Amino acid sequence: MKVCTLPEAVLRRTFEVFRACGCGRRECQTLWLSSWQAPDAIVECVHPLHSSHAGGFAIDDAWLTKFWLELGRRNCGVRVQVHTHPGAAFHSPTDDRFPIVHSIGFRSLVIPRFALGAVGFDGAFLCEITTSGAWRPLPLDRALQVIS
Ligand SMILES: [Zn+2]
16 A cells, blocks of 8 residues: 655645635535655645535536646646545545546545544545555555655
8 A cells, every 4th residue: 555645734724725615514625736756745735616515516627627737737646635524524425426536546535524623634534446446445544644
């Protein structure tokens, strides 16, 4: 299993975005980027243009098209999609059907309770796409390493 490194500042920023955008009432998503030279070193958190409600969200198509072009220019990719759930963190059927990237090793992280809890992975759920195309859960403490 690969270890992804995550700067503490990116983690803090992710929670700030979730709280400001979701206001404890709506789901929100951020995307953690890394460079193709070092795909397991997360460097940045991006907040996509999206609509949302208590039980889900949808990324704006035009925004996403521009975003893919920008990533190509910068030689970066989305390493982990991160989103909030109203209650407990789990991987929902919608999460399975619509990953933003569908390639082996791509990861999805779910943060519970609209990210209103402490900054960190308490109650969070991480999984990744396997060679067979299915999602498998990963041990968060070993698969994601927060660095300062
Ligand atoms: Zn949002």
